[in-house]
Amino acid sequence: MIPLVAVVRLRNEDSRTFRLWIPLFLVWLLLLPLGVLLSPFIFIACLVCQVNPIRGVAVMWQILNALADTNVEVEHRTAGFSFHIV
Protein backbone atom coordinates (compact mmCIF):
# COMPACT_ATOMS: atom_id res chain seq x y z
CA MET A 1 0.00 0.00 0.00
CA ILE A 2 1.32 3.42 -0.88
CA PRO A 3 2.17 5.72 2.04
CA LEU A 4 -0.65 8.03 3.00
CA VAL A 5 0.88 10.33 5.60
CA ALA A 6 4.34 11.69 6.36
CA VAL A 7 5.21 13.18 9.73
CA VAL A 8 7.95 15.79 9.98
CA ARG A 9 9.13 16.82 13.44
CA LEU A 10 11.39 19.77 14.07
CA ARG A 11 12.90 20.77 17.43
CA ASN A 12 14.66 24.05 17.99
CA GLU A 13 17.14 25.19 20.63
CA ASP A 14 14.38 26.08 23.08
CA SER A 15 13.20 22.47 22.92
CA ARG A 16 10.03 23.59 21.18
CA THR A 17 8.81 20.87 18.90
CA PHE A 18 6.86 21.42 15.72
CA ARG A 19 5.12 18.45 14.27
CA LEU A 20 3.83 18.60 10.73
CA TRP A 21 1.55 15.94 9.30
CA ILE A 22 1.69 15.86 5.50
CA PRO A 23 -1.29 14.10 3.90
CA LEU A 24 0.47 12.27 1.13
CA PHE A 25 -2.79 10.88 -0.24
CA LEU A 26 -3.67 14.44 -1.28
CA VAL A 27 -0.27 14.77 -2.94
CA TRP A 28 -0.87 11.56 -4.87
CA LEU A 29 -4.31 12.78 -5.90
CA LEU A 30 -2.78 16.01 -7.18
CA LEU A 31 0.06 14.23 -8.95
CA LEU A 32 -2.19 11.67 -10.63
CA PRO A 33 -3.60 14.01 -13.34
CA LEU A 34 -0.12 15.44 -13.81
CA GLY A 35 1.26 11.95 -14.35
CA VAL A 36 -1.47 11.18 -16.87
CA LEU A 37 -0.69 14.40 -18.75
CA LEU A 38 3.03 13.68 -18.75
CA SER A 39 2.71 9.99 -19.63
CA PRO A 40 3.36 10.47 -23.38
CA PHE A 41 6.56 12.37 -22.61
CA ILE A 42 7.60 9.74 -20.04
CA PHE A 43 6.94 7.06 -22.65
CA ILE A 44 9.09 8.85 -25.24
CA ALA A 45 11.85 9.45 -22.69
CA CYS A 46 11.83 5.74 -21.83
CA LEU A 47 12.12 4.79 -25.50
CA VAL A 48 14.98 7.25 -26.03
CA CYS A 49 16.81 5.86 -22.99
CA GLN A 50 16.08 2.28 -24.13
CA VAL A 51 14.17 1.47 -20.96
CA ASN A 52 11.04 -0.64 -20.99
CA PRO A 53 8.36 1.93 -19.94
CA ILE A 54 6.08 -0.68 -18.37
CA ARG A 55 8.94 -2.07 -16.31
CA GLY A 56 9.98 1.45 -15.36
CA VAL A 57 6.49 2.33 -14.14
CA ALA A 58 6.28 -0.98 -12.27
CA VAL A 59 9.56 -0.32 -10.47
CA MET A 60 8.53 3.23 -9.58
CA TRP A 61 5.27 1.86 -8.18
CA GLN A 62 7.22 -0.67 -6.11
CA ILE A 63 9.44 2.09 -4.75
CA LEU A 64 6.39 4.15 -3.85
CA ASN A 65 4.87 1.19 -2.03
CA ALA A 66 8.09 0.40 -0.21
CA LEU A 67 8.47 3.92 1.17
CA ALA A 68 6.10 3.20 4.05
CA ASP A 69 7.82 2.84 7.44
CA THR A 70 10.88 4.80 6.37
CA ASN A 71 12.23 6.74 9.30
CA VAL A 72 15.03 9.30 9.54
CA GLU A 73 15.99 10.97 12.82
CA VAL A 74 18.73 13.48 13.48
CA GLU A 75 19.16 14.68 17.04
CA HIS A 76 21.56 17.35 18.24
CA ARG A 77 21.70 19.35 21.45
CA THR A 78 20.53 22.48 19.68
CA ALA A 79 18.09 21.01 17.18
CA GLY A 80 16.38 17.88 16.09
CA PHE A 81 14.68 16.59 12.99
CA SER A 82 12.74 13.49 12.21
CA PHE A 83 10.87 12.29 9.16
CA HIS A 84 8.57 9.33 9.24
CA ILE A 85 6.46 7.96 6.42
CA VAL A 86 3.37 6.13 7.60
Place this chain on the structure above:
Amino acid sequence: MNEHRRQILEMLSQGKINADEAERLIAAIEEPAAAGAPDAGSAASAKPRPKYLRVQVDSEDDGGHDCPTKVNVRVPMQLLRAGVKLAGLMPAQALHRANEAMQEHGVPFDLSQIKPENLEELVEHLNDLTVDVDQKDANSKVKVRVFCE
Protein backbone atom coordinates in the same frame (compact mmCIF):
# COMPACT_ATOMS: atom_id res chain seq x y z
CA MET B 1 34.62 -29.18 -0.52
CA ASN B 2 35.58 -28.78 -4.16
CA GLU B 3 39.18 -28.44 -3.07
CA HIS B 4 39.10 -31.84 -1.36
CA ARG B 5 37.56 -33.36 -4.45
CA ARG B 6 40.26 -31.76 -6.61
CA GLN B 7 42.99 -33.13 -4.34
CA ILE B 8 41.52 -36.61 -4.63
CA LEU B 9 41.36 -36.33 -8.41
CA GLU B 10 44.94 -35.10 -8.51
CA MET B 11 46.04 -38.07 -6.39
CA LEU B 12 44.17 -40.31 -8.82
CA SER B 13 45.80 -38.72 -11.85
CA GLN B 14 49.22 -39.03 -10.22
CA GLY B 15 48.58 -42.71 -9.62
CA LYS B 16 48.84 -42.44 -5.82
CA ILE B 17 45.39 -44.00 -5.44
CA ASN B 18 43.25 -46.13 -7.73
CA ALA B 19 39.72 -45.40 -8.97
CA ASP B 20 38.01 -47.41 -6.20
CA GLU B 21 39.90 -45.58 -3.47
CA ALA B 22 39.09 -42.25 -5.11
CA GLU B 23 35.42 -43.17 -5.23
CA ARG B 24 35.42 -44.13 -1.55
CA LEU B 25 37.19 -40.92 -0.59
CA ILE B 26 34.75 -38.77 -2.57
CA ALA B 27 31.83 -40.60 -1.00
CA ALA B 28 33.36 -40.03 2.43
CA ILE B 29 33.66 -36.28 1.95
CA GLU B 30 30.14 -36.07 0.51
CA GLU B 31 28.44 -37.86 3.40
CA PRO B 32 28.94 -35.18 6.07
CA ALA B 33 27.87 -32.49 3.61
CA ALA B 34 24.67 -34.35 2.78
CA ALA B 35 23.97 -34.95 6.46
CA GLY B 36 24.65 -31.32 7.38
CA ALA B 37 22.66 -29.76 4.56
CA PRO B 38 19.16 -30.17 6.05
CA ASP B 39 20.31 -28.66 9.36
CA ALA B 40 21.79 -25.67 7.61
CA GLY B 41 18.62 -25.22 5.57
CA SER B 42 16.35 -25.39 8.60
CA ALA B 43 18.56 -22.92 10.47
CA ALA B 44 18.34 -20.50 7.57
CA SER B 45 14.57 -20.89 7.30
CA ALA B 46 14.16 -20.49 11.08
CA LYS B 47 15.96 -17.17 10.98
CA PRO B 48 13.40 -14.39 10.67
CA ARG B 49 13.67 -12.24 7.59
CA PRO B 50 14.82 -8.76 8.53
CA LYS B 51 12.46 -5.97 7.60
CA TYR B 52 14.67 -2.93 7.96
CA LEU B 53 18.18 -1.74 7.28
CA ARG B 54 19.29 0.45 10.19
CA VAL B 55 22.04 3.04 10.20
CA GLN B 56 22.91 4.57 13.56
CA VAL B 57 25.52 7.27 14.04
CA ASP B 58 26.52 8.59 17.45
CA SER B 59 28.93 11.47 17.25
CA GLU B 60 30.44 13.60 19.98
CA ASP B 61 32.27 16.66 18.76
CA ASP B 62 34.17 19.28 20.76
CA GLY B 63 35.71 16.66 22.98
CA GLY B 64 32.35 15.29 24.01
CA HIS B 65 31.24 18.37 25.94
CA ASP B 66 27.57 17.56 26.08
CA CYS B 67 27.09 18.08 22.37
CA PRO B 68 26.23 14.71 20.91
CA THR B 69 24.68 14.23 17.51
CA LYS B 70 22.61 11.16 16.87
CA VAL B 71 21.43 9.96 13.49
CA ASN B 72 19.03 7.10 13.22
CA VAL B 73 17.89 5.92 9.79
CA ARG B 74 15.54 3.02 9.22
CA VAL B 75 15.00 1.93 5.62
CA PRO B 76 12.60 -0.90 4.74
CA MET B 77 14.29 -3.79 2.96
CA GLN B 78 11.51 -3.64 0.38
CA LEU B 79 12.74 -0.19 -0.57
CA LEU B 80 16.22 -1.57 -1.07
CA ARG B 81 14.87 -4.31 -3.28
CA ALA B 82 12.90 -1.82 -5.37
CA GLY B 83 15.91 0.49 -5.55
CA VAL B 84 18.13 -2.32 -6.77
CA LYS B 85 15.54 -3.13 -9.43
CA LEU B 86 15.59 0.52 -10.47
CA ALA B 87 19.36 0.30 -10.83
CA GLY B 88 18.77 -2.72 -13.06
CA LEU B 89 16.85 -0.46 -15.46
CA MET B 90 19.86 1.69 -16.16
CA PRO B 91 20.52 1.88 -19.90
CA ALA B 92 23.74 0.43 -21.29
CA GLN B 93 25.21 3.87 -22.06
CA ALA B 94 24.72 5.01 -18.47
CA LEU B 95 26.27 1.79 -17.18
CA HIS B 96 29.27 2.30 -19.45
CA ARG B 97 29.74 5.86 -18.18
CA ALA B 98 29.34 4.77 -14.57
CA ASN B 99 31.92 2.02 -15.06
CA GLU B 100 34.36 4.50 -16.58
CA ALA B 101 33.83 6.98 -13.74
CA MET B 102 34.37 4.28 -11.12
CA GLN B 103 37.52 3.05 -12.83
CA GLU B 104 38.84 6.62 -12.90
CA HIS B 105 38.35 6.71 -9.14
CA GLY B 106 40.13 3.41 -8.65
CA VAL B 107 37.06 1.18 -8.32
CA PRO B 108 37.40 -1.54 -10.96
CA PHE B 109 33.80 -2.70 -10.80
CA ASP B 110 31.66 -3.65 -13.80
CA LEU B 111 28.03 -2.74 -13.10
CA SER B 112 26.88 -4.59 -16.22
CA GLN B 113 27.85 -7.84 -14.48
CA ILE B 114 24.97 -7.35 -12.05
CA LYS B 115 22.12 -9.30 -13.56
CA PRO B 116 18.48 -8.95 -12.47
CA GLU B 117 18.43 -12.56 -11.30
CA ASN B 118 21.32 -11.82 -8.92
CA LEU B 119 19.72 -8.75 -7.39
CA GLU B 120 17.41 -10.60 -5.05
CA GLU B 121 20.33 -12.71 -3.85
CA LEU B 122 22.36 -9.53 -3.33
CA VAL B 123 19.69 -8.01 -1.10
CA GLU B 124 19.17 -11.30 0.75
CA HIS B 125 22.84 -11.38 1.68
CA LEU B 126 22.45 -7.98 3.31
CA ASN B 127 20.55 -9.81 6.05
CA ASP B 128 23.80 -10.90 7.63
CA LEU B 129 25.41 -7.51 7.23
CA THR B 130 26.68 -5.74 10.34
CA VAL B 131 29.15 -2.91 10.12
CA ASP B 132 30.52 -1.30 13.28
CA VAL B 133 32.86 1.64 13.01
CA ASP B 134 34.34 3.29 16.09
CA GLN B 135 36.53 6.31 15.65
CA LYS B 136 38.09 8.16 18.52
CA ASP B 137 40.47 11.07 18.40
CA ALA B 138 41.23 14.14 20.47
CA ASN B 139 38.20 16.19 19.45
CA SER B 140 35.61 13.73 18.39
CA LYS B 141 34.20 10.30 18.96
CA VAL B 142 32.09 8.71 16.26
CA LYS B 143 30.32 5.39 16.35
CA VAL B 144 28.58 4.08 13.25
CA ARG B 145 26.46 0.93 13.13
CA VAL B 146 24.86 -0.53 10.02
CA PHE B 147 22.75 -3.61 10.49
CA CYS B 148 19.52 -5.32 9.54
CA GLU B 149 16.68 -6.05 11.95
